[in-house]
Amino acid sequence: MSLTHETIKETLVAQFGDKILSWEESYGMACITVQADHNLKVLTFMNDDPTMGFQFLTDLTGVHYPDRKGEEISVVYHLHNLKENVRLRMKIYVPVEKPDVYTATGLFSGANWMERETYDFYGVNFVGHPDLRRILNVDEMDYFPLRKEFPLEDQTRIDKDDEMFGR
Amino acid sequence: MLEQGNIHLPEGSIEKQTTTLNLGPTHPATHGVFQNILEMDGERIIKAESTVGYIHRAFEKIAERRPLYQITTLTDRLNYCSSPLNNMGWHLTCEKLLGVKTPKRVDYLRVIIMELSRISDHLICNSIVGVDTGAYTGFLYVMQYRELIYEVYEEVCGSRLTTNMGRIGGFERNFSDVAFQKIEKFLAEFPGVWKEFENLFNRNRIFIERTVGTGAISAERALNYGFTGPNLRATGVDYDVRVHSPYSSYEDFDFIIPVGTTGDNNDRFQVRNEEIWQSLSIIRQAYQKVQAFKGTEADVYHADAPAYYLPAKADVYTKMEALIYHFKIVMGETEIPAGEVYQSVEGGNGELGFYLISDGGRTPYRLHFRRPCFIYYQAYSEIVKDTMLSDAIVTLSSLNLIAGEMDA
């Protein structure tokens, strides 16, 4: 294991400076927060740079924090350097009014559906995505169901007593 | 009379026409709810468009409303061919967040169950590949022996398919003698059956010709698409979560990662076959390791973590402390640290990841499942492009797509 968390941090800070907003380690995985409009630059750098080599996109998902004003929607990337076997988590935050994020489909073909899913759940607008449509839900759906303000339960049920089920 | 010979038509007098074929979502050959809209030129596929979401059940939204234990039942229904793998992946995630350390014996028992479920997963996939190439016999033959695995599950947890097996920190009870006997029975009977199954296919000309060279994907493309598991290994990349990020004491076991070369249907079939043999060997090793525990050590089946491990029912009825813990755990009132955890296990189809964000409340703030099926299914339209329709069907089944896992 030659690629340590310190190396990653130093390389990234040297390259991007204050665009790397925060750095933390939790449960053995390094996690960086990047300025939202720099996500693609950082991803490309980590993909191309020979010392970094994060060329495998493990996961891409969204999180909704309704209480954080101005950065309600978070997009989380899990990257993996398969050669050195190092994992890295990268986060960006965007406001819910204008959730524009650059797409990673140019780098990872696998990001295509993951971004569509994130759009479907949270309404993140991936700029430059080739085919940004709903993927899991019906096209007619007019809200983004995983945002915290929307209810889980099926609203068409009539056999449940609302008082008993707390809705 | 026209002379016998070629008929020459003026250019442009016949329009090249393509047919649109709707395959699915309930087509019998798709083994699940996948829709593919294929544009066909005769038998050749020009373009394929996949639609998913026909069994979207909103797992991730449900998980935001459920205490940790109640999420186990959801994970059962992800990849229902290998439910215990998902259960244990989830429990490992919780243990990582809560800082619970499991004893070695629990790890080995888990390994036995996880490898059994990997066998049942690969067994279904490979026999279905057989069905799709026209060999129903293999399927009917090995399905009978899958019941042996289910009997072990039943003995351990009482359920067959959606097992809800185990607890955070271990199992809800110790493996009985009958359970070990059943594992022994499986280890004695299954290898012969599987050898016969292999012989049915590996020297079968129809099967070889249907699978070799069809549905191939290169290692670069597979990595770019985020393939994991047997499908990635069939392309020649030896990435296995069990080896790269060992969990549940997998580092104590000696096994090899089978890899293919071309990433075609036959390679995927062979990799799964070989993995079944490796799993059998791992189960044997784990079984011996478990048998080596004697005396009081042989009674260890859960970690000492009273705040998270559900107490035994008998204790709940008789002891005050157990009742309190039971109540707290069931109601989700236990102290859960805030934090973010990513834990992955080698599922039947690849890296099954759990990304858990906890804010210290009774339920996860956010739980995301990294479902390998969902990620690699998007490569399907690229794989089947310019192949025959019949090959596309075999490709679909040899990728081992599980609709429940894909749509979550």
Add this chain to the structure above:
Amino acid sequence: MSRPVRFNMIQKDFSDLGINNVQLPEGHTGEGFFATSLEKVVGMARKNSMWPLPFATSCCGIEFMATMGSHYDLSRFGSERVGFSPRQCDLLMVMGTIAKKMGPVLRQVYLQMAEPRWVMAVGACASSGGIFDTYSVLQGIDQVIPVDVYVPGCPPRPEAIIDGVLRIQELVQNESLRRRTGEQYKALMDGYGIQ
């Protein structure tokens, strides 16, 4: 070379092998004749030659595989022929969660089946939505198509699925020939908006 021929003249007793012949319906027997109502004969014939259409979407489908497999063997009950074309089948077995996106597809499959047709909802999800009381799941398939038999379980054991098939057989045997043209049935279909 002539083959040995055995004429099937004598009623053989297989009961010690666990094989039972179908019982004769009620009727009048006499010298060289047997008289019963057409309804009973049709019911008997239909009952023992159901063609199931498995509409398997998730977990219950895997249990159905076990049911069809050699261990449990649904074929023993006259359902050997699992058809995948709705036009040929008369028992729709819905196994697994039906999402709202899938609802119209299920309805379409039902409409494509010819009368008489029966529907069996296998498992909690198909019967009521099961544990998935969510925005995306249809809360029971009886919201879009009429159901004859519900099989509980999540998933039901193969024995339970076989029990469900036996219940369907009971319904099929005792069904009046006039039911499908009657007013009540028409009202039921109208309730689902099916002509």
